[in-house]
Amino acid sequence: ENAQAIALPVTLLFALLVRWCVALHGYSGHGSPPLYGDFEAQGHWMELTVHLSPSKWYFYDLSYWGLDYPPLTAFQSWACGWVAHLIEPSWVALDQSRGIETHMSKLFMRCTVIVLEALVYVPAVVLLFKSRHLQANWIVRQASIFSILLQPCLILIDHGHFQYNSVMLGFLLWTVYFAAREQYLVMAACFCCSLMFKQMALYFAPAVFAFLLAKCFRSPYGVRLFVQLGLVVIGTFGVMVLPWMGSSAQLQQILVRVFPVARGLYEDKVANVWCAVNVAVKLRSMFSAPVLLRLAAVATSIAFAPSCIHLFLAVKRSVAGQALVAADAVKLLCYALVNCSLAFFLFSFQVHEKSILLPLAPALLLIHEEPWAVNWFVQVALFSLYPLLFKDGLQIPYWVMAIGWSMLRSCPACPADKRTPLAVLNAQWMSTLVMVAIHAANMLVPPPPSLPDLYVVLNVLFSCAMFVLFFAYFNYRQLTLALVRVRATRSKKKDN
């Protein structure tokens, strides 16, 4: 039991160590003027939020990294910028700190990511797994926490490339946590925070909405719950946009910045159905942008509809007065979150390859129910991120984390699904071979001059195919999930 006592501290420390060691390596836009990359963007936002009044935040110098995330990111930038100003004002000096890349400024920025992740994401993971799966032994639970915290994709994007996705995903995990505790108002508030941090959380919105709506129908005080939820949502949004409340022009500008509909179907190469199709069928030249927008919207809606409708019906339905037990409802919610966000990733407009982190987060919560599927999903997701990581000079962390993840998931503490069919195991091996082969070809064989992006395209095609398969699989699993129905205490009281 000594090992049990130190398991959690050692896990947390090790996760911290790995993150910091990855942070030693390169980041997005390192040493590449004039625009640099995401690292510089975040630094720039710290500078402008600290020095300017909120009314100017969404207007200031839009050509050089204008703010294009919702207000909570702006507030977070302001807080970090304020701390930076205390430590060393030159890091956030208005206009003069553009492109600043000193050793200490890099360390400061890396620290902000780690601190924010430790405050928002890590506690959610630990609490979620401490309270679930109590019938599994502690080694298995600890291994799950360890695996989730050492998930390569989030570490490499947040602590390597440099972003703050862990805050958005952390709020999403809190949403799931409060769903498990049946505290729906807090759940709604957390999801609003997630949404207000990065608009990409909209990928999850249909599932969350379906879940809460079903709970309203299910609950005996449904109308009251609905009104309360509405008030919470409006209240949270209101608090966030308080500085801009007075002026509708301001609010409109925020919307314009946050939802840039003027951009194209996709930017750069992403493992998305549209990008994959575009290799053969040049959609962008065949149709105009508004048509493509509508096409994407329709396709996405068709894609996420089955899982969200199923979630709604399953949570709402009661058979012989029995409601869904909370744990099962949450499990169903996780599946729906995966399916919904994966639908958006595959079929939506202006998707970035980093958005694969969104389906990954709820998928990792299902690491007990779907061990081999989640494991495989992470591997392919990491592979799909390689072109981006390669540009940032993060090859060594990529390889270390890729091999590390494979070793981690094959160690005895992690539950391998004993009922994994042999066909699946073989398929998994083959996909690994394909990925390694593409990497090897990339390193040894230069691409032909007529196809300079050959390997990126191969990467996209392979990843997209795999993601479509995962999408189908997770949908299948959600729709056939065997649910345990237990008499809810409230309906029992009602009957009596």
Place this chain on the structure above:
Amino acid sequence: MVGAKSIAFLCVGLGIKFLLWPAYHSTDFEVHRNWLAITNSLPLSKWYFEDGSEWTLDYPPFFAWLEWVLSLAARWWDPRIVQLDNLGYAARSCVEFQRLTVILSELVLFAALGRFVKASGGTRQSQIAAGLTFLSPGFLFVDHVHFQYNGFLFGILVYSLAFAMEGRDLLAGTMFAVLLCFKHIFVYIAPAYFIYLVLNYCSVFRPRRRQPVSGCALDAGASAWRLAKLGTAVVVVFAVAFGPFAALGQLPQLASRLFPFKRGLCHAYWAPNFWALYAFADRLLILASRFMPALGSARIDLSGLAASTRGLVGDTSFAVLPDIPPIATFIATLVAQIPAYAVLVRSKNKKQRGHQRFIQAVVLCAYASYMFGWHVHEKAILLILVPLGLLTAKPTPGTLRMFAMLSTAGYYSLFPLLFGTQELLIKAAVLLIWVLCALALLKSDRGVSAWRCLLRAERLYVLGHIPLFVATELLPSCAFGRLQFLPLALVSVYTALGVTYSWLGLVYEFAL
């Protein structure tokens, strides 16, 4: 032979080591790059004479040969690494190459620890001890960040000790001779080896022919034969190493390079040994003398006030306490090694635990040289901790307590080596993880975990490193005002207390 678990363990270690590539590296990096250049570009006769750079070759010949082999690969990897005048070259390809050589050479340590586990009977505790040694903060900080090749060298030492555990003393002795020709600092534990081999290997006992009941007598013939075998082996090793240089008449030059005595008693940062406490006492007395002018107003040597730990390497002179000449440290070391000799001599009839006593003697010899040696580097703590780590495969509660104290203090004393802000989190996290694992997973032979074995005062001491860390590393330097040397001195003195206490504890445990 190599199980799946140990492969997984190795991969975790390798992963962290690969991730540490962009971390800080010290001048030792340039030292080794320079040696790659020297051995690659110059003929053998000039290796020990080249002094174009201040980092001259000052390791024995086998290490020079190792650098030569590596330089062949370096030339293929990036020819600019081995250019003699390319001083300070630290491009990415160079860093990658050198870090890779450290990681690969450390596999020797991995293999040696595997052999050690087998020789210990493959028990779970021995695996834990081996794992803790392989991934010890010492190697991570000194080898993979600061940059040295200790993993490789200690791998040879562990091989030698493992051979001794298997009873193959001749091989153990030969490996030790080889090790000496790699890095001569291991000469400090040579007395332990010498006495052990003479008593264990070279003394063959046969039962008395006429009175078999009354014990065994020394078989002079067989013993002499064994002595001859051992002597020949050692001589051959040294001949191979030093022969070419002796033929060129360069031995005096080698001697001056290998044994530079011009440096001071204490390193710029006081290694936490007896002399650190001595220097601290001296400073306290200087402070006290301001309040008690009668103490030594006539004797205070003003040059002593400005000396020691001003960051310069020079002769350390003390103000109040008497100065220490090198010969005094030599005598003190010899005296302090007497418990080690006692351990060996008293065990000559206890054949079963012979190798256990031998490793204890090695530990005590290394400890004595650390406590009282001349110009001891804090990195020398590894010389004590690695053999002591091997002993934790089956420790008594006392050994385990002293190991816990010493490893915490000893590894903490390596913190000043990595002084950058970037490395702050790395060293804290690595040490915390290691200490948590060591305290929880290592168990004494009675099954009590290390943390439970520790006395309350000892636990407080171990926990006291946390406030020490906060005070010395996290407070900004302006908080110390004029006393800029205070953080380093605090670290030195605090860890010296632990190191000294462990030394006394181990002497008590092993020799008495």
